[in-house]
Amino acid sequence: MSGSGLAGKVGVGHYAVVFTSQRRAGDDGYAQTAEEMARLAAQQPGFLGMESARNDDGLGITVAYFRDEASIAAWKAHADHQAAQLAGRERWYRAYRVRVCRVEREYGFDR
Amino acid sequence: MSGSGLAGKVGVGHYAVVFTSQRRAGDDGYAQTAEEMARLAAQQPGFLGMESARNDDGLGITVAYFRDEASIAAWKAHADHQAAQLAGRERWYRAYRVRVCRVEREYGFDR
Numbered sequence: 001m002s003g004s005g006l007a008g009k010v011g012v013g014h015y016a017v018v019f020t021s022q023r024r025a026g027d028d029g030y031a032q033t034a035e036e037m038a039r040l041a042a043q044q045p046g047f048l049g050m051e052s053a054r055n056d057d058g059l060g061i062t063v064a065y066f067r068d069e070a071s072i073a074a075w076k077a078h079a080d081h082q083a084a085q086l087a088g089r090e091r092w093y094r095a096y097r098v099r100v101c102r103v104e105r106e107y108g109f110d111r
Numbered sequence: 112m113s114g115s116g117l118a119g120k121v122g123v124g125h126y127a128v129v130f131t132s133q134r135r136a137g138d139d140g141y142a143q144t145a146e147e148m149a150r151l152a153a154q155q156p157g158f159l160g161m162e163s164a165r166n167d168d169g170l171g172i173t174v175a176y177f178r179d180e181a182s183i184a185a186w187k188a189h190a191d192h193q194a195a196q197l198a199g200r201e202r203w204y205r206a207y208r209v210r211v212c213r214v215e216r217e218y219g220f221d222r
Binding site: 006 | 162
């Protein structure tokens with residue numbers, strides 16, 4: 001999945017979905033789908049932002065922030081997202097973990 | 112910070128510290144300190160694992176998992192880590208966010 005910069009608008013009681021994945025070699029349609037999913041996720045009710053990074057060795061982390069658990073459940077069940085999840089298991093990922101987390105506090109720094 | 116692979120041993124009620132940062136250009140001692148902090152963090156009581164990825168454009172995400180809030184507080188207050196945090200604000204980061212989150216559930220996939 002793609003994403004640029006730091007997510008804003010996240011606060012206590014919101015949710016972070018931490019998706020950590022190890023990619024297999026080759027693109028095999030991954031980049032295009034990842035872009036589509038990032039665009040689609042951003043249109044979901046309750047979506048607050050997304051951050052994404054991947055190392056050259058294939059280890060990637062995407063954190064998507066949502067207002068509540070219902071928003072996460074709806075996005076997980078979205079038909080296009082379901083198809084992407086299946087393709088992910090069949091073609092793109094060697095392994096992944098999803099950790100659904102409740103934001104307890106936030107702080108930061110800006111130059 | 113560095114880290115390789117997926118963290119294990121994380122479960123419901125544990126904590127994820129999501130550190131998302133935008134690096135400034137140049138290394139300026141960053142890589143060495145990041146490595147030291149990853150090694151030091153792994154020695155802290157309550158540390159469960161760490162995942163880390165950074166894009167070529169400088170956007171990075173490190174997720175450190177801890178058993179409880181007390182472990183997070185102790186690591187944040189560690190003298191060497193405090194020095195690294197200060198150097199981070201003065202030299203290495205354009206911006207960052209820290210989101211302390213409680214893990215509500217976890218699932219995954221392994222080939």
